Amino acid sequence: MNRVDGKVAIVSGGARGIGGESARRLAEHGAKVIIGDVLDAEGTATATAIRDAGGEATFVHLDVTKAAAWENAVALAVKNYGGVDILLNNAGAYITKPILETTQEDFALLVAVNLEGVFLGTKICAPEMIRRAQTAAVGSAIVNISSVAGLVGSRNSPVYSMTKGGVRLFTKSTALEFAKRRVRCNSVHPGLIDTPMGNLAMTRAGTGNNEMRELFAKSHPIGRIGEPRDIAAAVVFLSSDDAAFITGAEFAVDGGVTAQ
Numbered sequence: 001m002n003r004v005d006g007k008v009a010i011v012s013g014g015a016r017g018i019g020g021e022s023a024r025r026l027a028e029h030g031a032k033v034i035i036g037d038v039l040d041a042e043g044t045a046t047a048t049a050i051r052d053a054g055g056e057a058t059f060v061h062l063d064v065t066k067a068a069a070w071e072n073a074v075a076l077a078v079k080n081y082g083g084v085d086i087l088l089n090n091a092g093a094y095i096t097k098p099i100l101e102t103t104q105e106d107f108a109l110l111v112a113v114n115l116e117g118v119f120l121g122t123k124i125c126a127p128e129m130i131r132r133a134q135t136a137a138v139g140s141a142i143v144n145i146s147s148v149a150g151l152v153g154s155r156n157s158p159v160y161s162m163t164k165g166g167v168r169l170f171t172k173s174t175a176l177e178f179a180k181r182r183v184r185c186n187s188v189h190p191g192l193i194d195t196p197m198g199n200l201a202m203t204r205a206g207t208g209n210n211e212m213r214e215l216f217a218k219s220h221p222i223g224r225i226g227e228p229r230d231i232a233a234a235v236v237f238l239s240s241d242d243a244a245f246i247t248g249a250e251f252a253v254d255g256g257v258t259a260q
């Protein structure tokens with residue numbers, strides 16, 4: 001039996017990148033997936049590709065900063081698939097500017113998507129996840145995508161780092177609040193991953209793209225930057241019943257960056 005077989009997952013920011021790959025992996029392992037994103041065309045294409053490969057997926061327009069959009073996503077999960085067992089809070093915004101150049105608008109955007117989005121997703125999905133958990137073998141699971149910048153400070157992206165540090169501790173508080181109600185919650189802290197956001201980080205940090213890739217690869221002790229599948233594998237594990245005794249934990253999936 002697959003580890004998330006028959007479970008229902010909501011993946012925020014699931015149109016592409018880490019969220020897209022996590023949605024594919026969860027579906028491959030037997031989960032039914034609601035893909036929520038502001039990118040309608042890419043999200044619809046990702047859901048269609050999952051269905052074409054024999055999986056179950058539905059796209060819904062979801063702006064994580066809007067409570068009504070989360071309520072709509074939960075209602076769709078209940079209507080189409082019977083409930084919610086897994087929430088992947090993955091949608092994220094990234095701005096790389098030093099403190100002295102960061103505007104209040106930059107700050108507000110990062111806080112809205114990276115912090116308020118995770119708070120709203122958790123608050124609005126939790127009642128349905130708790131309900132489902134009471135009759136499940138193990139229970140429900142929330143996985144929050146933070147960053148290595150949520151474990152250590154960031155020279156280039158200080159406010160991004162501030163929000164991701166918030167996600168790290170909110171994960172632990174969520175784990176404590178819901179532990180007895182059979183909902184686990186853990187955070188994943190990716191190193192540099194080859195996605196549109198990862199590429200933005202590399203181009204902002206330097207000039208020539210190939211040169212920058214080499215430099216970033218060298219900064220990861222394993223000798224390469226990460227792929228979305230590296231993060232998706234951790235997401236599937238933490239979402240699954242194999243992780244039944246893991247809650248409030250932080251998982252660096254970073255090729256050894258934060259081991260230094």
Ligand SMILES: NC(=O)c1ccc[n+]([C@@H]2O[C@H](COP(=O)([O-])OP(=O)(O)OC[C@H]3O[C@@H](n4cnc5c(N)ncnc54)[C@H](O)[C@@H]3O)[C@@H](O)[C@H]2O)c1
Nearest residue numbers: 013017018038063064090091092147190192193195197198
């Ligand atoms: N790529 C990296 O190097 C890296 C490293 C550490 C952490 N992360 C984190 O991983 C997560 C996924 O990032 P990614 O690299 O796949 O980036 P990405 O830009 O490829 O994907 C992010 C997704 O989130 C969606 N999104 C943005 N704002 C949204 C909103 N308001 N509502 C709903 N969806 C929204 C985007 O449309 C996009 O589909 C983010 O939380 C990011 O901070 C990425």
